[in-house]
Structure formats: structure tokens, C-alpha cells
Amino acid sequence: MRTAICERLGIEFPLFAFSHCRDVVAAVTNAGGFGVLGAVAYSPEQLDTELTWLDEQVGGRPYGVDVLVPGTIDASAHDRRAHLMDAVPDRHRDFITHLMTKYGVSTPVRPMGATADEMGRRVTAAGATGLIDVALKHRIGLIASALGPPPPEMVTRAREAGVPVAALVGTVEHARRQIAAGADIIVAQGTEAGGHTGDVSTMVLVPQVVDAVAPVPVLAAGGIASGRQMAAAMALGAEGVWCGSVWLTTEEAETSPAVKRKLLAASSLDTVRSRSRTGKPARQLKSAWTEEWDGAEESPGPLGMPLQLLLAEGAMARIGAAAEKGEPGAIELVNYFVGQVVGQLDQVRPARDVVYDMISEFGEAVERLGRLTAE
Amino acid sequence: MRTAICERLGIEFPLFAFSHCRDVVAAVTNAGGFGVLGAVAYSPEQLDTELTWLDEQVGGRPYGVDVLVPGTIDASAHDRRAHLMDAVPDRHRDFITHLMTKYGVSTPVRPMGATADEMGRRVTAAGATGLIDVALKHRIGLIASALGPPPPEMVTRAREAGVPVAALVGTVEHARRQIAAGADIIVAQGTEAGGHTGDVSTMVLVPQVVDAVAPVPVLAAGGIASGRQMAAAMALGAEGVWCGSVWLTTEEAETSPAVKRKLLAASSLDTVRSRSRTGKPARQLKSAWTEEWDGAEESPGPLGMPLQLLLAEGAMARIGAAAEKGEPGAIELVNYFVGQVVGQLDQVRPARDVVYDMISEFGEAVERLGRLTAE
Incomplete structure (x- = not known):
């Protein structure tokens, strides 16, 4: 499958995997998707170690890094x-x-x-810049800003390095603001998603964002953990999908056993x-x-x-x-x-199998739709 | 387009239009979709008048009637x-x-x-039966139960008349209960829908319900007002879509001008x-x-x-x-x-144009998806 975003990022499937676990990121990237490492839990030094490991694992295939930069935070930070x-x-x-x-x-x-001070400051623009500086020393193919518009320093440095910036949004208004701030790719995330979300569902949000930011490519997030859901997201106009939850129960995920059982x-x-x-x-x-x-x-x-x-x-x-x-x-x-x-999510599987199953079910769903209109 | 449900109900497009307004129901049915009249606001006598009018308008094309039968209501009713x-x-x-x-x-x-007494009793099983008796004297193609499992009398009478029963659900558990109660078609309605809804989004709910009740056909509701959204719903495994909100701003809708402006x-x-x-x-x-x-x-x-x-x-x-x-x-x-x-929804259009635009955009979305996998 080739979408414009596959061409641009050099990947086979427009399936983006957000994970805090480097093993998941490596497995998805190596299976032809695009792994994105959530960096907020790391110090710049730790992030450097993780990305060095990733560079070794993925043999030049592209992966990304995600930082958390909320627009408004407590002044004390x-x-x-x-x-x-x-x-x-x-x-x-x-x-x-x-x-x-x-x-x-x-x-x-x-x-x-x-520890708390260091962690709290990492979610400020200044703190995130430290992580971005480290990330740009590695062969990353994407920087994502998980909350709020990317800070100007982030956009400037990413542009200089030729790395596209993706930004997560939960409303059309936020999408426009992200484009104005310099985002190259918009991740439209519905209320059903895990983590920070807005009120509007993926089904409603994605087409509105696609229309508002065209021709900027949009990835859909929220409610996507199967090939049918991936096909639905792309029918809505998304160029690919951004998944987080589905990786939490993979073999590679470092999710603690007590949490995994609950999931x-x-x-x-x-x-x-x-x-x-x-x-x-x-x-x-x-x-x-x-x-x-x-x-x-x-x-x-x-x-x-x-x-x-x-x-x-x-x-x-x-x-x-x-x-x-x-x-x-x-x-x-x-x-x-x-x-x-x-x-x-009712079984533990290797991340690679999740990718392959999604792509295979995606193909079946598209074929089934095609048969409906062909008759 | 022919899905199993199109064959079964004798319609061209699996696009179901729920409306309290007979003009919308007639327009959608006449455009090749399937109009469903919400009957809760009518007395049995009024419903008889409305359905007689509809029979005259649609020239034998099928339409349905929707009654509201909540599972648990205040005992006083x-x-x-x-x-x-x-x-x-x-x-x-x-x-x-x-x-x-x-x-x-x-x-x-x-x-x-x-008036209140009469209206309140219409949402009891006994009250709904009065409406159903009237409905079954007309050439209806579907009876829908908008809330809670269809009461046994409703299923029995509909079966005798050869009319399929559809039931709206917001969870997988409810879907199973509706099947047990005799529903022939399940409408899986996501939280983004108007009216009575649950918590789970259409993107997440529909595939789970489809898998839980197969081979019973599932219609998707919630978040669907365009051809892209219709294609997405059917990529999720639905055999058709059930739309309500999109008709409120049509020319035919009796929505009051003050509400229409707000919408x-x-x-x-x-x-x-x-x-x-x-x-x-x-x-x-x-x-x-x-x-x-x-x-x-x-x-x-x-x-x-x-x-x-x-x-x-x-x-x-x-x-x-x-x-x-x-x-x-x-x-x-x-x-x-x-x-x-x-x-x-940002303009007032004839309901027929809404149907044709959805079908046309549906075709484009399916074609676009097909091109992705063909390359």
C-alpha cells in the first residue's frame, strides 16, 4: 500500500505505533510500519541511550520520537x-x-x-527542547508533539534537520493552530483514544480535520486497533493511522503484569x-x-x-x-x-503479528467494500 | 449498491433515515434509501393518518416505523x-x-x-403496542425499537406480519440481549449519535457488535452524515447506516426555525x-x-x-x-x-440531495481506498 505519507517517510504501511517501549517501536518499524517512541519519561541522557539502541535495531528504517508540550501548564514548572x-x-x-x-x-x-522537578520541567517547552536536541542527533524520521502546538524552537530545529513535525489535535480549531505553528502532519485524535483526548469522536473529527487542513496529510487516532478500523479511518480521508493502545498488550510491551491483566x-x-x-x-x-x-x-x-x-x-x-x-x-x-x-484486546501477541494482521484485515475490508459497489 | 440488507428490504442504498417528519421519510424512501418514522409523538389515530399519507407518497417503496420502549421506566407510567x-x-x-x-x-x-398521561404511557410496552398495531395495518417494511429490547408482543406481531424488527444498541451486551429478545437487525449506535446513546464510539462499537451477533445484519449509527462516514461504517463491517441528525437541517424537516439556526x-x-x-x-x-x-x-x-x-x-x-x-x-x-x-451541517438542502450526495461520496471513498491497495 502506498499513500503520499508512505512515500514521504519511506514506509510500507501507513501504520504509526506510539509506544513508550523501544521494543515495540523497533518491532513495528521493522514490520514495515512506523514506530514512535514516547520520550516524556526519559531524561535527555536516557533518551540518547534508547535511540542509540533503536538505530542499531532498525537498520536505517524510519522511526520517530514523541514529546509532550502542553500549551498551558502550572507556572511553577x-x-x-x-x-x-x-x-x-x-x-x-x-x-x-x-x-x-x-x-x-x-x-x-x-x-x-x-526527580519530580526534572520530570515536571520536561513537559515545558524548554524541557522538551532538551529531548528534541538529543532526538535530532539520531536518524529519526518524525518528531511529534502530543499536546498543544509545537514550540517554535522545535519546529525550527526539526526543519533545519529536515525532519517533519507531527502534532496531535482533538478539534478542527486546534488543527488550524497547529498548521499555523508549522506542523507538517496532523494526527486527528478522537475522544475514544487513550491518553489526552477531546470530546469529539474519530468518525466525526477526522473528515472535518482533513477538509480544514488539506493538503496537509492527516493521520487518524482513536478507536483503531484492527484492519477494519484502519480501513474506516482511511475511508474518512486519513492518509494513515496512529495507534497506541493496541501495543500495550503485545509481547514486547513493558506494561506491568498487573496492568496487562486488567487490560x-x-x-x-x-x-x-x-x-x-x-x-x-x-x-x-x-x-x-x-x-x-x-x-x-x-x-x-x-x-x-x-x-x-x-x-x-x-x-x-x-x-x-x-x-x-x-x-x-x-x-x-x-x-x-x-x-x-x-x-x-484479549490476547498477548508479538507486535509484528499485530501489524501483519491489521494490514491483512485492512485489505479484506477494502476488497469487501469494492465488491459492494462493483455489483 | 447491493448488500444483503438491500436485497432483504428491497432498497437501492442501505441508508436508513430516522425522522419524526413524514416528508423526510417519504423523500429518503423515494430516493432509494429507507425512511423510518419516529412514532413516539403520535397517538395511534395520528400515526394512522401519517402512515396513510406515506403509503400514498412512496408508491409501494418500503419505509419503517420507530417506537420508543425503554427497558426501565418510572412505575407511575x-x-x-x-x-x-x-x-x-x-x-x-x-x-x-x-x-x-x-x-x-x-x-x-x-x-x-x-396529554401528558397519554404521551407518558406511549413509552410503555402497552402504549407502544397500540402504535405497533396501527403500523402493522400499513405497508411498513421495518419496526424499530429505539431503547431497550423489543417487548415480546411487538416481536410476535411483527413476525406474524412478516415485518423485520430492528433494535438500537449502545453496547455489545445490549446487542446480545436484543437478539435473544428476537431482533432481526441490530443498529449499533455510537456515543457521538444524537438522542439516547451510550459511552462507546461508533468506531469501537460497530466491529464488536458485528462480531458478536453475526450473521445478524448490523447497521451503524452515530457520526454518519456523509459518504466518507458511510464508507467508514461499512468498512467496520456494517451492512448499512442509520442516520438521524443529518435530516434535521433538510428542507423537508419540520425543525423549528430557531432550532434550525442553532444547528x-x-x-x-x-x-x-x-x-x-x-x-x-x-x-x-x-x-x-x-x-x-x-x-x-x-x-x-x-x-x-x-x-x-x-x-x-x-x-x-x-x-x-x-x-x-x-x-x-x-x-x-x-x-x-x-x-x-x-x-x-451548514446549509439547508432537500433530503433527496443529501441521499444522492452521500451515495456519490461513498463511491468516491471506496474507489480511493481501492486505488491504495491496487498499487
Whole structure:
């Protein structure tokens, strides 16, 4: 299959795989798709190590890097002198302590000092630039900005390096803003997607974005984990698809076993858009964590980004460890970002097989449609 | 285009048009699609008049009738001796009065006595049976149940008359239950649809329902108002599409001018799922009505169905009349059921042209997909 975006990026299938796990990125790129590594969890040094490994694995095939640069974040993240965690109000700390007690999570809550500061700043434009500088030293074929328009430095550096910039959007208005900011590829992401999403579904959003930004190519995201869904997305006018959730249950994914079990068991009704993990609405598995933050009377309500992200990541690290030990309360709390397609994920497979199955089912769906109109 | 469902129902295009307006139903059926008349607003006598008119218009071409039979409704609706409106608590009546005052709606609120009782009972199984009896005396090609499994009497009578029964579902579980109850066709409706919807998007829901109920044919609903979206739905495995919102801005639609103007101006961000019009979550235009019921501190919160439906219909009749007179507060309050595709609706067209454009764009989308795999 050859779309304009396949030609431009030198790939066989316009199937983009967003993953925080380098093994998934390598497997998809090597299967003829395009792997994109989520870089937000890495320091610039760690990212350099990951990309060096990737360069060795993919033999010159293209892959990309994704950074998280929200448009508006808590001002404290910009102040290099301040300790970010100092900005977390006492009642939010107390609520975490309350949750750990209520659910009997034995692993103690430790303060996240310097680590939190570093992580919080990575989601500022300045912080993201550090990651981008590292990324551009490697043979990457794409830089993606997962939230908010790409900062000007990012666009300038990517342009100089000849690397296209992709930007995720959830509304037509955002798509126009991303184009104005210099994005070369738009990822139109429907509300059913995992992670940060808007309100509008993929079926409704994609054609509107395609029409608004033409001739800029659009990838569809949200609700896509099979070849039929890929064909549907491309019938809507997308030049390719951007998938995240489907990789979480692959053999290669580093998803923790407790989370993987929950993902495999979940139905499409078991996700929720909640601000409880990052401070911005992000779709994730429903769990005691989302229910307590969003519904409990004693909940102080989530903070903004990046403070809620830091608070949640710190707590989830401990909850995850306790869940792995089999602590029932921790298993109730633990969750992860995932889209509504979670209901389709019921077995662990190699990422390569997922790619091949999607491409094969895509072909069948297109053939079936063709027969309808031929008669 | 010929799908199995086209053969079965004797239609040219598997495009189903749900409308409360007989002119839309006739226009779509006459253009080669399949019009379905929403019957909930009619008494059996009125329905008989409408269907007699339709029989004359469509010259033997098939059309259908849709009734609303929620699975669980307020017990008072079953008690034929009681006046339904007596079950509405004072604070709900007071809130309506407060809204009318706050928004300066001059038309007075009149009590809905016998009319409300009759309307409320029409959404019970017994009430729906009256409508079904009338419908089956006409040359209808389909009976649809818009909410909850079709009652056994409905299935029995339809079977005897050789008329297939379609049922709307928002989850895989509901689809299985509808099949068990005797449904012949499943309409899988995503969260982006107007009216009563669940949480799962069309992109995610349709393939799961198709797989769960095969070989029973599935129509896709929600997010479909163009040929690209129709092609996408059929790539997902649907045998046809079920559209409602797209007809609201057609020339034939009896949508009130104030509502039509709001629909034409709205973006896809301007809808909300709210219980404020029927007592069950239904997607509709955001307006002061939904904001007050769902957000205002003094809101008593919506009642169940059918009480909230009666309360809202009574108030909306008056709000609508005031909006037509140009009263600004009434214009803020007025709204209607519509899906996220409302953002695509920006001109008034004949329903026939909508059908032809969808079929033509469908063909283009399928051709474009075919070229991708041919190269």
C-alpha cells in the first residue's frame, strides 16, 4: 500500500505505533510500519541511550520520537529555582496518604524531590527542547508533539534537520493552530483514544480535520486497533493511522503484569476520561484511582499539569509495585492510559503479528467494500 | 449498491433515515434509501393518518416505523388510574418556573394533564403496542425499537406480519440481549449519535457488535452524515447506516426555525449527553437548558423517564414558541437532540440531495481506498 505519507517517510504501511517501549517501536518499524517512541519519561541522557539502541535495531528504517508540550501548564514548572513538589497543597498530599491507607497499600509514599522537578520541567517547552536536541542527533524520521502546538524552537530545529513535525489535535480549531505553528502532519485524535483526548469522536473529527487542513496529510487516532478500523479511518480521508493502545498488550510491551491483566479483561465500557493522572482530561482504565479522585466526597479534585502528573506518577509507582506483589487494594487502584479499543484486546501477541494482521484485515475490508459497489 | 440488507428490504442504498417528519421519510424512501418514522409523538389515530399519507407518497417503496420502549421506566407510567404529572415533585415544577422567570420566557407554563398521561404511557410496552398495531395495518417494511429490547408482543406481531424488527444498541451486551429478545437487525449506535446513546464510539462499537451477533445484519449509527462516514461504517463491517441528525437541517424537516439556526451554526463541540430532556442520557445541543439542569446549584437534577420527558416536552413547547417570537432568553434555552455531526451541517438542502450526495461520496471513498491497495 502506498499513500503520499508512505512515500514521504519511506514506509510500507501507513501504520504509526506510539509506544513508550523501544521494543515495540523497533518491532513495528521493522514490520514495515512506523514506530514512535514516547520520550516524556526519559531524561535527555536516557533518551540518547534508547535511540542509540533503536538505530542499531532498525537498520536505517524510519522511526520517530514523541514529546509532550502542553500549551498551558502550572507556572511553577517554569521556575527553575522552585521545587515543584512544594507547590502541591497539603490536602492533595493528605488525600494520597488517605488512599494508600484505605486501600492498604503497604509500600510507603516517599517524597519525589529532584526527580519530580526534572520530570515536571520536561513537559515545558524548554524541557522538551532538551529531548528534541538529543532526538535530532539520531536518524529519526518524525518528531511529534502530543499536546498543544509545537514550540517554535522545535519546529525550527526539526526543519533545519529536515525532519517533519507531527502534532496531535482533538478539534478542527486546534488543527488550524497547529498548521499555523508549522506542523507538517496532523494526527486527528478522537475522544475514544487513550491518553489526552477531546470530546469529539474519530468518525466525526477526522473528515472535518482533513477538509480544514488539506493538503496537509492527516493521520487518524482513536478507536483503531484492527484492519477494519484502519480501513474506516482511511475511508474518512486519513492518509494513515496512529495507534497506541493496541501495543500495550503485545509481547514486547513493558506494561506491568498487573496492568496487562486488567487490560486483557476490560471491556470498552471500562475506560474514563479523567484529570486524575495528569491534570488534563486523559482516557484511562476506570479503577479505584479514577473513582476516588473524580467521585469521592473527600477528594480535593485533581491539580493542574504538571503537578497532578507528578503526584499521580509518584503514587502510581508505589501502587504498581504493590499490585505486582498481589496486594488487592493496589490492584483495585492501579490503572493506565488506554482507549476504548481495550475491549478488543484479549490476547498477548508479538507486535509484528499485530501489524501483519491489521494490514491483512485492512485489505479484506477494502476488497469487501469494492465488491459492494462493483455489483 | 447491493448488500444483503438491500436485497432483504428491497432498497437501492442501505441508508436508513430516522425522522419524526413524514416528508423526510417519504423523500429518503423515494430516493432509494429507507425512511423510518419516529412514532413516539403520535397517538395511534395520528400515526394512522401519517402512515396513510406515506403509503400514498412512496408508491409501494418500503419505509419503517420507530417506537420508543425503554427497558426501565418510572412505575407511575404503568398505573392507568394515576395522573402522571402528579408524580412530578414540587421542586421540579418550581425549577421550571424559576427557569422561565430567569430567562424571561413570557409564554406561561400551563399544566399538561391528559396529554401528558397519554404521551407518558406511549413509552410503555402497552402504549407502544397500540402504535405497533396501527403500523402493522400499513405497508411498513421495518419496526424499530429505539431503547431497550423489543417487548415480546411487538416481536410476535411483527413476525406474524412478516415485518423485520430492528433494535438500537449502545453496547455489545445490549446487542446480545436484543437478539435473544428476537431482533432481526441490530443498529449499533455510537456515543457521538444524537438522542439516547451510550459511552462507546461508533468506531469501537460497530466491529464488536458485528462480531458478536453475526450473521445478524448490523447497521451503524452515530457520526454518519456523509459518504466518507458511510464508507467508514461499512468498512467496520456494517451492512448499512442509520442516520438521524443529518435530516434535521433538510428542507423537508419540520425543525423549528430557531432550532434550525442553532444547528446550522453549531460546531461538533456544541453537543452534550444530558438526562435533562428525557431522564436518560441523550445527546443534544448544549444550551442554557442543559447547563441549568446539569450545572446550576439550584437544579433538583433530572427525574427518571417518562417524568422528565413530560416535564421537558411541556416546557420546551413553550420555550420553542417564545424562541420563534425572538425572545432572547428562550433562544438561549431552546435545544434539540442532535449528534456530533452537527458541526458538518451548514446549509439547508432537500433530503433527496443529501441521499444522492452521500451515495456519490461513498463511491468516491471506496474507489480511493481501492486505488491504495491496487498499487
